[in-house]
Amino acid sequence: MTDAPSDTPYADLGPDRILDAVESLGLASDGRVLSLNSYENRVYRIGIEGGPPLVAKFYRPGRWTDAAIAEEHAFSAELLAADLSVVAPIVHQGRTLHPFEGHRFALFPLRGGHAPELGDRAVLTHLGRVLGRMHAVGDGARFEHRGRIGIESHAEAPVDFLLEGHWIPPELEDNFATLADALVDAMDDAWARAGDVHELRLHGDCHPGNILWREHQAHFVDLDDCLSGPAVQDLWMLAGRREDSAAPLRWLLEGYEQFRRFDRRELHLVEVMRTLRLLHYNAWIARRWHDPAFPAAFPWFEAPRHWESVITQMQEQLAALHEPPPDPT
Known part of the structure; x- marks a missing residue:
């Protein structure tokens, strides 16, 4: 963990740049961006033309090294391969972590559900x-x-x-x-x-x-x-x-x-x-x-x-x- 953030790590991450990042991977968005609840990172629901929405997660600059994020993604993939239901990052163009104009992001499938009933x-x-x-x-x-x-x-x-x-x-x-x-x-x-x-x-x-x-x-x-x-x-x-x-x-x-x-x-x-x-x-x-x-x-x-x-x-x-x-x- 590097944890050396700038004063305003997401100041330049507006809707246009978010969509530009997703479309830099060759995906066509339908222009819809919905911010999801997250403070440590920035997470958005992105509408995709002709397909289901995706979730784009922009990692907080300076928090994790690329190697540490790669371990997170590899662990998710291991769990998924073991038939465990985890929401793992999507492999796109042979990778899961994508750089874009000073930011790093990953794409995830959108999944629904609610919190479990812990009294049961x-x-x-x-x-x-x-x-x-x-x-x-x-x-x-x-x-x-x-x-x-x-x-x-x-x-x-x-x-x-x-x-x-x-x-x-x-x-x-x-x-x-x-x-x-x-x-x-x-x-x-x-x-x-x-x-x-x-x-x-x-x-x-x-x-x-x-x-x-x-x-x-x-x-x-x-x-x-x-x-x-x-x-x-x-x-x-x-x-x-x-x-x-x-x-x-x-x-x-x-x-x-x-x-x-x-x-x-x-x-x-x-x-x-x-x-x-x-x-x-x-x-x-x-x-x-x-x-x-x-x-x-x-x-x-x-x-x-x-x-x-x-x-x-x-x-x-x-x-x-x-x-x-x-x-x-």
């Missing part, structure tokens, strides 16, 4: 089966150019960025820093309790918004955050709130272990992963604040009330990290 045992068991199969594929090779999820990358570095950039209101800064240090220590202890955790290639951002549920099947989208880490990273977000997670985890694992064994020691990492997401998410918004889309989408980010809420969540996570892990038996 049959749904969660199905999701577990799919993730078990996905992880079996993910364990067959290793990423070389993509990152891994860990305390240093997803907690310590984000905390340093927020403190050094003075994103925390002055009256809350000491409390934030003290809690962050305590969280890192508690996460280190939890990771030690998990033991020698096995890492594999993951979806990486496996929340319900990245799963399309259609015709009783799960279709996984957006592998933009695929990375290496423990299997539990792709499971915990589907289990819901901490206090209600035992039964959902049990149902997920019922399906998962039909295809791959799950090391129960990784349950010590559920609250670690939840804490990492909290810290990484806030630093992500701060890192992207130069992009005009972010102040518009997150107008509350600089308000003291938001940071008071973050500190409350950090306190809750510190308590959770000292509790026994969820018991899905």
Whole structure:
């Protein structure tokens, strides 16, 4: 990850340039461009003459190297070849990543669906089966150019960025820093309790918004955050709130272990992963604040009330990290 963006990375990406990029591949658009919900990248539905619409994803400049994006695309292709339903980039003219006037983009088929019903045992068991199969594929090779999820990358570095950039209101800064240090220590202890955790290639951002549920099947989208880490990273977000997670985890694992064994020691990492997401998410918004889309989408980010809420969540996570892990038996 290079992560050296310009102040306005998409300022020149208007409708005409988007269509010019797509048509540079020899495709004829019908002139229709619809912006889809995405902040990290820019994603558009493009009408195509004589064919179904396509999705064009323009990668954030400076975030990933071409080699890292190639690994994302290759992983998607592996999963698709294993008969898993993922929305993989389209191979066009022998490649999936296309340069155009300082931008890089990929084309994807348009797929419909809705978020899965996570309170339904049959749904969660199905999701577990799919993730078990996905992880079996993910364990067959290793990423070389993509990152891994860990305390240093997803907690310590984000905390340093927020403190050094003075994103925390002055009256809350000491409390934030003290809690962050305590969280890192508690996460280190939890990771030690998990033991020698096995890492594999993951979806990486496996929340319900990245799963399309259609015709009783799960279709996984957006592998933009695929990375290496423990299997539990792709499971915990589907289990819901901490206090209600035992039964959902049990149902997920019922399906998962039909295809791959799950090391129960990784349950010590559920609250670690939840804490990492909290810290990484806030630093992500701060890192992207130069992009005009972010102040518009997150107008509350600089308000003291938001940071008071973050500190409350950090306190809750510190308590959770000292509790026994969820018991899905």
